[in-house]
Amino acid sequence: MQWMAGLWALAAGAARAQPDVANDLRPLIAELTGGAAVNPGRVRVETPRLADNGHSVPMKLVVESPMTAADHVLSITLLSPRNPRPLMARFVLGPRAGRAEILTRVRLNGTQAVLAIVQLSDGTFWSGSAEVEVTESACLDAG
Amino acid sequence: MVARVQVPSGAARGEVIAVRIAIQHPMETGFRYDLRGNRVSKNVINNLVCRYNGTEIFRAEMGSGIAANPSLQFYTVAAESGELQFEWVDDRGVRGEERVQLTVRG
Numbered sequence: 001m002q003w004m005a006g007l008w009a010l011a012a013g014a015a016r017a018q019p020d021v022a023n024d025l026r027p028l029i030a031e032l033t034g035g036a037a038v039n040p041g042r043v044r045v046e047t048p049r050l051a052d053n054g055h056s057v058p059m060k061l062v063v064e065s066p067m068t069a070a071d072h073v074l075s076i077t078l079l080s081p082r083n084p085r086p087l088m089a090r091f092v093l094g095p096r097a098g099r100a101e102i103l104t105r106v107r108l109n110g111t112q113a114v115l116a117i118v119q120l121s122d123g124t125f126w127s128g129s130a131e132v133e134v135t136e137s138a139c140l141d142a143g
Numbered sequence: 144m145v146a147r148v149q150v151p152s153g154a155a156r157g158e159v160i161a162v163r164i165a166i167q168h169p170m171e172t173g174f175r176y177d178l179r180g181n182r183v184s185k186n187v188i189n190n191l192v193c194r195y196n197g198t199e200i201f202r203a204e205m206g207s208g209i210a211a212n213p214s215l216q217f218y219t220v221a222a223e224s225g226e227l228q229f230e231w232v233d234d235r236g237v238r239g240e241e242r243v244q245l246t247v248r249g
Contacts, residue, residue, distance in 0.1 A: 056210035068163035081207055084174060088208025096200040096219055103216035107172070107208050139174055 009042040022087040025079050025115065032077055032117055033125045043076070043118045043128035053140035054108040061091075063100035063118050063126075074119045082112040084139065095121075107138040144167055144239040148229060154221035156249040162193065162201075164229055165214040166239065172207040186234045188213060195245075196225035221247045 029038060046060040063073050072095040078088040091102050106114070115129045149163040152225045166188060173185025185207060193201040201217050219227075224247045 016183070078208065083208050084172075085206050085208060087206055089206060090204040091217075092202035093217065094200065096195065096198065096222070098220035103214075103220055105210040105214055107170075107210050111219060129155070129192040 020106070022130055023081050023083070026079060027088055028086055029117060033119075036123070036125055038117060038127045040124040040127055042120075042126040043116050045116050045128050045130035047130045048134045049131075050133045051108065051135070053134075053136045054104045054110065057108050057134070059104055059106050059114070059130075060121045061102045061116055064120060066097055066098055067100055068110040069095045070079065070121070072121045073097070073101060074121055076100075076102065077117045077119075079115040079117065080108065080112060081115070083107070084111045088114075108134045109139040110132070110134050110137045127142060144231075144233075144237065146229070146239060146241045148241050148243045150227060150243055150245055153246045153248055154209075156221060156223070156247050158221045158244075159218050160221050161189060161216055161218055162227060163214070163216045164191075164193075164241070166231065167212055168210045168233065170205075170207065170209060170213060172225075176208075188231050188233045188239075189232035191215070191229065193217075194228045195219060196223065196232075199227075221245065222235065223247055 013101055030123045042064045044062045047057055051057040059074050064075050075090055077090045080086050080088050111133045113129045113131045117126050144166055146166040151160050154160045168188050171183050171186040173181045177183055186209055191201055191203045191206055200219050227243050227245055229241045
């Protein structure tokens with residue numbers, strides 16, 4: 001059982017290195033939107049429900065938008081409530097995209113609900129999120 | 144930096160096509176230590192632009208929240224035959240570039 005004690009010590013070390021604090025995303029969102037209201041909907045974040053490993057989690061962002069010159073997505077911003085840097089990425093697109101859909105792979109520091117904020121060409125903001133359960137955080141070796 | 148871009152071999156005019164790029168890059172978070180205990184400084188590809196015959200169609204501003212060897216897939220309307228040009232830069236200022244030809248029928 002000595003190896004188990006070692007495991008616990010490792011886990012405790014990791015816990016000390018990464019205090020489990022939820023990021024306050026409100027100031028970031030306010031900065032993004034310039035204070036405008038963010039409506040829920042129109043954007044879907046698709047991830048596996050359970051990620052064995054936070055180093056590389058596949059993620060698909062889908063926005064309901066006709067992607068025409070008059071009505072299209074300007075940007076999609078990915079925010080994390082638990083990563084050490086909450087601003088994960090920002091994608092800028094336009095009417096030439098044809099379809100507002102992006103696939104990538106992200107790093108996640110533990111179980112969390114990743115948030116996507118979308119800015120449309122009419123100036124409105126929409127949000128969507130997906131809960132991902134991460135069994136091994138991407139930041140374990142940070143201790 | 145080695146990169147691979149994938150586009151369909153041909154497309155009909157007006158068709159929405161998937162564009163994929165994968166770049167070999169560690170995307171260092173800045174939270175890791177090396178074997179000597181020194182912190183490895185943050186180094187990620189912070190900006191990637193894709194231009195279609197010179198017009199910007201996609202941009203990604205990335206942080207440490209994107210996994211190592213970043214892979215992106217997005218879409219574009221096949222408007223005319225020509226070139227998709229990718230340009231990116233990391234925190235150390237190292238630049239990368241990749242071009243791919245696209246043939247549009249009709």
